[in-house]
Amino acid sequence: xxxxxxxxxxxxxxxxxxxxxxxxxxxxxxxxxxxxxxxxxxxxxxxxxxxxxxxxxxxxxxxxxxxxxxxxxxxxxxxxxxxxxxxxxxxxxxxxxxxxxxxxxxxxxxxxxxxxxxxxxxxxxxxxxxxxxxxxxxxxxxxxxxxxxxxxxxxxxxxxxxxxxxxxxxxxxxxxxxxxxxxxxxxxxxxxxxxxxxxxxxxxxxxxxxxxxxxxxxxxxxxxxxxxxxxxxxxxxxxxxxxxxxxxxxxxxxxxxxxxxxxxxxxxxxxxxxxxxxxxxxxxxxxxxxxxxxxxxxxxxxxxxxxxxxxxxxxxxxxxxxxxxxxxxxxxxxxxxxxxxxxxxxxxxxxxxxxxxxxxxxxxxxxxxxxxxxxxxxxxxxxxxxxxxxxxxxxxxxxxxxxxxxxxxxxxxxxxxxxxxxxxxxxxxxxxxxxxxxxxxxxxxxxxxxxxxxxxxxxxxxxxxxxxxxxxxxxxxxxxxxxxxxxxxxxxxxxxx
Amino acid sequence: xxxxxxxxxxxxxxxxxxxxxxxxxxxxxxxxxxxxxxxxxxxxxxxxxxxxxxxxxxxxxxxxxxxxxxxxxxxxxxxxxxxxxxxxxxxxxxxxxxxxxxxxxxxxxxxxxxxxxxxxxxxxxxxxxxxxxxxxxxxxxxxxxxxxxxxxxxxxxxxxxxxxxxxxxxxxxxxxxxxxxxxxxxxxxxxxxxxxxxxxxxxxxxxxxxxxxxxxxxxxxxxxxxxxxxxxxxxxxxxxxxxxxxxxxxxxxxxxxxxxxxxxxxxxxxxxxxxxxxxxxxxxxxxx
Numbered sequence: 195x196x197x198x199x200x201x202x203x204x205x206x207x208x209x210x211x212x213x214x215x216x217x218x219x220x221x222x223x224x225x226x227x228x229x230x231x232x233x234x235x236x237x238x239x240x241x242x243x244x245x246x247x248x249x250x251x252x253x254x255x256x257x258x259x260x261x262x263x264x265x266x267x268x269x270x271x272x273x274x275x276x277x278x279x280x281x282x283x284x285x286x287x288x289x290x291x292x293x294x295x296x297x298x299x300x301x302x303x304x305x306x307x308x309x310x311x312x313x314x315x316x317x318x319x320x321x322x323x324x325x326x327x328x329x330x331x332x333x334x335x336x337x338x339x340x341x342x343x344x345x346x347x348x349x350x351x352x353x354x355x356x357x358x359x360x361x362x363x364x365x366x367x368x369x370x371x372x373x374x375x376x377x378x379x380x381x382x383x384x385x386x387x388x389x390x391x392x393x394x395x396x397x398x399x400x401x402x403x404x405x406x407x408x409x410x411x412x413x414x415x416x417x418x419x420x421x422x423x424x425x426x427x428x429x430x431x432x433x434x435x436x437x438x439x440x441x442x443x444x445x446x447x448x449x450x451x452x453x454x455x456x457x458x459x460x461x462x463x464x465x466x467x468x469x470x471x472x473x474x475x476x477x478x479x480x481x482x483x484x485x486x487x488x489x490x491x492x493x494x495x496x497x498x499x500x501x502x503x504x505x506x507x508x509x510x511x512x513x514x515x516x517x518x519x520x521x522x523x524x525x526x527x528x529x530x531x532x533x534x535x536x537x538x539x540x541x542x543x544x545x546x547x548x549x550x551x552x553x554x555x556x557x558x559x560x561x562x563x564x565x566x567x568x569x570x571x572x573x574x575x576x577x578x579x580x581x582x583x584x585x586x587x588x589x590x591x592x593x594x595x596x597x598x599x600x601x602x603x604x605x606x607x608x609x610x611x612x613x614x615x616x617x618x619x620x621x622x623x624x625x626x627x628x629x630x631x632x633x634x635x636x637x638x639x640x641x642x643x644x645x646x647x648x649x650x651x652x653x654x655x656x657x658x659x660x661x662x663x664x665x666x667x668x669x670x671x672x673x674x675x676x677x678x679x680x681x682x683x684x685x686x687x688x689x690x691x
Numbered sequence: 692x693x694x695x696x697x698x699x700x701x702x703x704x705x706x707x708x709x710x711x712x713x714x715x716x717x718x719x720x721x722x723x724x725x726x727x728x729x730x731x732x733x734x735x736x737x738x739x740x741x742x743x744x745x746x747x748x749x750x751x752x753x754x755x756x757x758x759x760x761x762x763x764x765x766x767x768x769x770x771x772x773x774x775x776x777x778x779x780x781x782x783x784x785x786x787x788x789x790x791x792x793x794x795x796x797x798x799x800x801x802x803x804x805x806x807x808x809x810x811x812x813x814x815x816x817x818x819x820x821x822x823x824x825x826x827x828x829x830x831x832x833x834x835x836x837x838x839x840x841x842x843x844x845x846x847x848x849x850x851x852x853x854x855x856x857x858x859x860x861x862x863x864x865x866x867x868x869x870x871x872x873x874x875x876x877x878x879x880x881x882x883x884x885x886x887x888x889x890x891x892x893x894x895x896x897x898x899x900x901x902x903x904x905x906x907x908x909x910x911x912x913x914x915x916x917x918x919x920x921x922x923x924x925x926x927x928x929x930x931x932x933x934x935x936x937x938x939x940x941x942x943x944x945x946x947x948x949x950x951x952x953x954x955x956x957x958x959x960x961x962x963x964x965x966x967x968x969x970x971x972x973x974x975x976x977x978x979x
Contacts, residue, residue, distance in 0.1 A: 342943075345732035366732065366946075451818060451827055459838065461926040514927065515818045515835040522819035652945040659929065666840065666928055 297327040298584035303344065303357040304570075305337040306605075308543070309536075313604035321591055328584045330356070341366070348372040353575040355585045358407060361395045361569050365648045368398035374574040374582050376402045383590055387611045391643045396571050405593045406610035408601070409569030410532040411641045412471055413633045414556065418549040420445050420452060420526040431527075431553035435501060438527070438556045442511035445526035454511030456525035457502060459665050463651070464517060465658040467566045467644065468529060472498035474564035474642050475557050481645040481686075488682040490657075491675040497558065499671045503664055514666060523548050529555055531568065532634035536606040539628065552630045554637050567641035569607070606631065608638045615639075649685050656681040718959075724952035731948035743953035753954065756934040757961070760913055762844060763933060767851035768908035772901060774852065775859025780889060782860070783867045794864065797857040805854060809921035812850045813837065816922070837923050840930045847918055847931055854918075855911070859904050866900040867893065906966055913962055934958055 306314050311334055318332050333354065335343055341363045347353040348370040359367055367373060380402055385393070388406050396404030418428035424444040432438040442454025458464040470480055478494025481487065505512040513519065520528035521544055535552065537544040557563055572592065574585040591597055595613050599620050602609055606628070609615040615635050624631050644650060657678045664674035725743055729736045747753050782793050800808065814820050816836040826833035836842045870893065878888050894901070916935030919925060925932035925940075934954065942951035 338943075342732065349732065349734040370733075448832070449827075451823065459927075460924050461929075461932075462924055513818060513835060513838075515838045516813070516923075518817060519819055522817070524819040649945070652947075655940065655944070662926065662928060668928065 298581045299329045300356055300585055300588060301354040302330050302332045303335055303354040304332060305335055305340045310605045317597060317601060321588060328587060330588050355577055355581050356574055356588060358570040358572045361571055362644060362650055364395050364404060364571055365646045368403045372576055373403040374576055379586055387613050389612065389639060391641055392610050395643055395646060404571035404573035405589060407570050407572040407593055408607040409567050409610050410608050411565040411567045411634055411638055412529050412531055413565060413637060414527060414553045415520060415530050416527045416551055418551055432556045434556050435558045439509055443509055446511045451524055453513050453519060453525045455505055456519045456528040457512045458517055459514050460517060461658045461662055463654045465661060466654040469661060471555060471564055471566050472501060475561045477561060485645055485647050486686060488679040491679040495675050496671055499664055499675060503671055506665060507667060521546060532608055535628060535630050552633050554633045563637060563640040565637055565641045567643060608634055652685050653682050656685060721952045721955050724949055725956045727949045729948045730946040731942060732946055743950045747953050747957060752937060755929050756932050756937045759932055760934045763848055763915055764909050764912035766848040767855055767912040768905055771852045771855040771859050771908055772904050775856055776863050778860045779863035779867050782864055794861060797860045800854050801857040806917050806921055809918050813922045816846055838927050840928045843923050843927060843930045847922060850918060851912055855908055862904060866897055870896050906969055909965060910962055
């Protein structure tokens with residue numbers, strides 16, 4: 195049917211369309227004005243809350259992390275403790291186990307002769323018995339040959355695993371680079387128990403290369419028979435330099451060829467090391483602390499040398515004579531080493547037919563106790579780890595307090611450990627067998643070591659040559675010290691060894 | 692080479708080889724070492740040219756030791772050769788077992804260990820010793836022989852002569868006995884007395900032997916070491932610091948092997964010079 199659309203129909207359609215459009219617009223308007231901002235505000239509110247929550251969460255996490263870290267540390271500590279306990283268990287197990295000692299055969303070079311040789315051989319035999327697997331073979335080499343042999347060995351020959359050396363050789367030996375560094379190993383022992391001056395000897399460039407094994411020192415010996423003949427109390431030896439002069443004057447008797455005080459006036463180390471005692475007593479030093487220069491040309495040096503010169507020329511109580519007057523009964527007093535106690539006593543190799551005593555070396559007024567020391571150090575040569583370990587066991591054993599007490603009793607050497615010097619058993623032995631060792635034991639702690647420089651023997655000879663000129667009255671005290679200083683500095687300036 | 696020469700070469704060879712290894716070779720080593728700074732111990736040896744020699748020539752101690760050693764060597768050799776000759780002529784006049792006894796007595800010091808003898812002499816000379824005690828007992832105040840700068844060297848010379856005399860006497864005696872009797876008888880007939888016979892027969896005929904003994908004594912005495920080492924240690928004031936002692940100290944106390952070798956070479960040169968000089972003086976070549 196095709197009838198034409200009426201005008202009314204057209205208008206109605208337009209109206210409806212307009213209505214729809216309007217309502218749509220208004221709806222959109224209403225929504226637009228009220229709903230969206232609210233929604234947006236709501237959304238942003240939610241977002242803020244979320245951010246806050248996230249902040250809280252982060253803080254919480256941080257807190258948690260802290261707790262976790264703390265826990266971690268505690269766990270670490272526990273682990274360490276567990277490890278320590280495990281180590282101790284291992285150590286205990288090690289100790290309980292029959293000892294699995296390194297098996298090695300060790301050669302041990304030394305120069306101890308006579309009764310000392312018997313003593314070291316007895317101790318080594320005891321060590322070998324107690325340490326199955328290690329066999330130490332002591333080899334005696336004369337004092338004069340030992341250093342050249344050691345140096346030749348260090349230069350590339352067959353080294354002994356263990357050896358001893360005179361303390362004055364140590365500066366040469368530590369410089370060979372062939373000795374085992376003991377710096378770590380000594381933590382296993384009571385290293386501080388050794389006297390500090392003895393410890394110094396084995397140290398080179400801050401590392402420890404040797405341990406003290408024996409020592410000795412110088413104190414006063416006096417002839418009680420001469421004291422009695424001079425009307426002096428034989429139990430009252432001098433304690434000061436002034437008393438020494440007084441007593442020496444009373445004892446001196448030129449008619450009989452008897453002198454008050456014997457000094458070492460010959461050239462060589464004998465003079466130097468005796469003089470050093472007087473120098474140290476007067477508060478002086480032999481070399482500067484850096485060992486680069488002479489330090490004896492000082493007021494203390496002058497005082498010490500003047501004292502010697504006065505004893506010879508002013509008081510006329512000391513002769514210019516070869517050494518040995520005291521032993522011959524021709525000198526009332528002498529300063530000599532602890533080893534002479536064993537030599538002079540009945541049965542000793544230099545037994546004397548007179549009554550004698552010992553005393554601490556007299557000191558100058560305002561001075562300090564001092565003495566010089568000798569002795570030996572023990573060290574290990576670089577070989578193989580097993581042999582070095584075995585050698586350390588031997589060195590540790592020989593220098594231990596227990597072995598040292600036996601050693602000192604067998605040889606009459608002075609203790610190298612303070613604990614030995616204070617040990618009841620040892621002191622009881624001294625009191626019953628040879629109380630004349632007591633001044634040496636008690637005053638060992640005042641002993642100085644001679645300067646540890648490789649040129650020492652040459653310095654010592656040069657020093658003694660110049661000092662002797664003052665003793666013979668050829669030059670003044672000041673000149674002698676100045677000349678000696680110049681020569682010693684010249685030698686020290688030379689090659690460093 | 693004939694057989695005889697071959698045999699000689701074969702027989703000489705062993706000792707020549709031994710002397711070569713233990714004497715000639717070390718001499719060359721010593722000369723080489725004197726040009727180095729070797730310390731006798733370390734494996735490093737640095738060549739230093741003639742610096743050891745220049746140090747030596749400027750060393751007062753070295754020239755003093757040469758002087759002391761020369762005094763000692765001259766003292767010992769002159770006294771012991773002359774005394775030996777006199778003793779030999781005296782012994783030559785004695786006959787029978789007494790002659791042998793004297794010979795033995797004078798020879799004993801030669802075969803005695805010098806070090807042991809030095810120790811005994813040291814105690815004899817000590818202020819507490821026999822010699823000083825004897826002086827004191829007759830009212831003299833004796834010097835401290837070995838510690839006295841004036842007496843120390845004469846004391847060493849005395850011991851040196853004591854040690855050397857026997858050897859010189861025995862050798863002189865052997866030489867004396869080889870002089871034909873006829874010369875003396877002829878001299879006697881010509882009217883020469885005992886003294887003239889000694890000076891105009893014995894001495895001229897003994898000249899080569901006297902020279903030999905003199906050279907040997909000087910060389911032997913120049914190498915003195917043990918006596919000074921034991922008795923004085925070189926003191927007092929360097930009065931007995933003989934060159935052997937200086938060499939020993941340099942080598943084995945200060946470990947300056949290069950310097951010590953230089954001393955050795957110098958001593959060698961001095962001894963060579965002395966020997967040549969003596970040969971020239973005695974016109975050695977012409978007499979024999």
